[in-house]
Amino acid sequence: MPRISAATVADHRANQHAALLEAAREILAAEGVHALTPAAVGARIGLARSSVYRYFASTADILAQLVEDAFPRWSARLRAAIAPGGPDDSLPGRIRTYGRAALDFVGSPDYALIPALQAIGLPGECRVRVDEMHGALIAPLADALREAGADHPALRAELAWGVLRAGARRLMPDAAAHNPAAHNPVAHNVAAHDAAVHDPAAHDAAAHAPAADDPAAHNPVAHDAVAHDPEPTATADDIIEITLDVLTRTLR
Numbered sequence: 001m002p003r004i005s006a007a008t009v010a011d012h013r014a015n016q017h018a019a020l021l022e023a024a025r026e027i028l029a030a031e032g033v034h035a036l037t038p039a040a041v042g043a044r045i046g047l048a049r050s051s052v053y054r055y056f057a058s059t060a061d062i063l064a065q066l067v068e069d070a071f072p073r074w075s076a077r078l079r080a081a082i083a084p085g086g087p088d089d090s091l092p093g094r095i096r097t098y099g100r101a102a103l104d105f106v107g108s109p110d111y112a113l114i115p116a117l118q119a120i121g122l123p124g125e126c127r128v129r130v131d132e133m134h135g136a137l138i139a140p141l142a143d144a145l146r147e148a149g150a151d152h153p154a155l156r157a158e159l160a161w162g163v164l165r166a167g168a169r170r171l172m173p174d175a176a177a178h179n180p181a182a183h184n185p186v187a188h189n190v191a192a193h194d195a196a197v198h199d200p201a202a203h204d205a206a207a208h209a210p211a212a213d214d215p216a217a218h219n220p221v222a223h224d225a226v227a228h229d230p231e232p233t234a235t236a237d238d239i240i241e242i243t244l245d246v247l248t249r250t251l252r
Contacts, residue, residue: 016047016055017055019045020041020042020045020047020052020055020056021065021066021069023041023044023045024036024041024056024062024065024066025066025070025109025110025112026044026109027040027041027044028066028109028112028113028116029109029111029112032112032115032116033059033063033115033116033119033120036059036062036063036116037059038052038053038056038058038059038062039052041056041062059120060120060121060126063113063116063117063120064126064129066110066113067113067117067126067129067130067133068129068133070110070113071130071133071134071136071137072133072136073110074105074110074137075133075136075137075139075140077101078098078101078102078137078140078141079139079140081094081097081098081100081101081140082094082095082097082098082140082141082144083140091144091148091251092248092251092252094144095141095144095247095248095251096244096247096248098140098141098144099164099243099244099247099248100240100244102137102161102164102168103164103167103168103171103240103243103244105168106168106171106172107171107172111168111172117130137161138154138157138158138161139157141157141160141161142154142156142157142158145157145251150251156250156251159250160247160250160251163243163246163247163250164243164247166243167239167240167242167243167246170234170239170243171236171239171240
């Protein structure tokens with residue numbers, strides 16, 4: 001039996017749980033969801049697998065607990081970022097601060113949860129909870145827009161979050177490396193089929209679209225632009241600033 005290093009058994013279990021969550025976060029960020037198992041998490045901190053199962057029932061349970069740990073922290077950070085009283089107290093200034101905090105999420109180990117959640121099938125109740133917490137990330141922006149008198153603040157905030165997601169993908173283009181669907185044509189086709197079931201127009205558009213690896217196939221002007229005027233590579237600072245600029249313009 002491991003020696004109890006905390007003042008009480010409850011404190012010891014809390015410390016052990018926190019250490020396991022941190023180990024799980026490190027494994028997920030470094031190796032991806034395929035490497036995330038209760039045994040691997042326990043091995044990382046020298047805990048027997050049988051002991052780990054007192055805290056986690058499965059990989060899906062580990063992910064669910066990581067979400068419960070990470071999303072409230074980021075929600076609180078985003079709410080603090082957009083609160084009045086900062087250096088730039090104007091609404092655009094607060095929105096930029098919120099956007100920068102949201103993009104900071106991309107550089108954190110917690111960001112590995114995004115492709116992991118896409119790659120693993122969570123139980124229905126877990127998916128509902130993830131949706132609730134995702135809403136909590138967007139809520140501070142919606143609240144600020146509502147207070148400023150914007151119409152349809154929740155819709156505006158949801159659409160603006162799409163700008164931040166696009167910027168995040170540009171900041172972390174290799175994030176899909178931990179998502180099996182990125183390199184699995186079957187999974188990719190299933191996802192495409194599911195989208196088409198809910199959106200026949202998207203299916204028709206995809207059927208008549210040029211090949212994904214040749215966007216200029218049917219557009220000579222685009223082909224010439226790609227051939228003769230390639231866009232310079234954007235740095236991380238460029239991506240952040242352009243994303244924040246588009247975000248604030250979107251919410252004017």
